[in-house]
Amino acid sequence: MYDHTTTLRVRYAETDQMDIVYYGNYAQYFEVGRAEAIRNLGISYKDMELMGVKMPVVEMHAQFLRPAHYDDLITIKTQLRELPQKHQIEFHHEVYNERKKLLTVGRVVLFFIHIETKKRVPMPPEFISKLASFFTP
Numbered sequence: 845m846y847d848h849t850t851t852l853r854v855r856y857a858e859t860d861q862m863d864i865v866y867y868g869n870y871a872q873y874f875e876v877g878r879a880e881a882i883r884n885l886g887i888s889y890k891d892m893e894l895m896g897v898k899m900p901v902v903e904m905h906a907q908f909l910r911p912a913h914y915d916d917l918i919t920i921k922t923q924l925r926e927l928p929q930k931h932q933i934e935f936h937h938e939v940y941n942e943r944k945k946l947l948t949v950g951r952v953v954l955f956f957i958h959i960e961t962k963k964r965v966p967m968p969p970e971f972i973s974k975l976a977s978f979f980t981p
Contacts, residue, residue: 846924846978848881854916864911871904874937874952877920881935885974895968896959899933903953910947917942927972927979931956931964 858869879889892899912918921938928934932955939948958965 846881846885846975847921848877848884848923849919849921850877850880851917851919852876854912854914854918856914859914863913865913867906867908870906870908870939870948870950873918873920873939873948874904874906874922874935874950877922877937878935878952878954880920881922881924882971885971887971887974892968892971893959895970897956897965897968898959899954899956901952902932902955904950905952906948906950908948910941910945912939912941912947918947924975924978927975928956928967931966933967 852873854865858865860866882888882892889899919940921940923936923938924933925936926934932953935952935954937948937950937952938946939950941947956965956967957963
């Protein structure tokens, strides 16, 4: 399993009139978690594009357990629980507040697609080699 955590501070513009993070912003929080988890492996989304691959989101689920508020420092835990075998990658996310209370859980599925043909392709070998050591039996 591959785990990564990143933190960010909730900005005022991300909250609603009740001082609660608007639910739609969790898609962006999950994206920050994914991008930083991939970057931590030494690959960026830009690198993926240079490899000829894009990663569109095809499915997203979220469960909101507790609210986050303006100026909270939140931690986004991102996990890959399985090494992708085909054209699909599934990220699991957990968002915590500073008191380590679980606020939100989510799951996001992305496809690897070829930039030009728009057809599904397997995960690039460079990405697999970076992840393989986390999934050795």
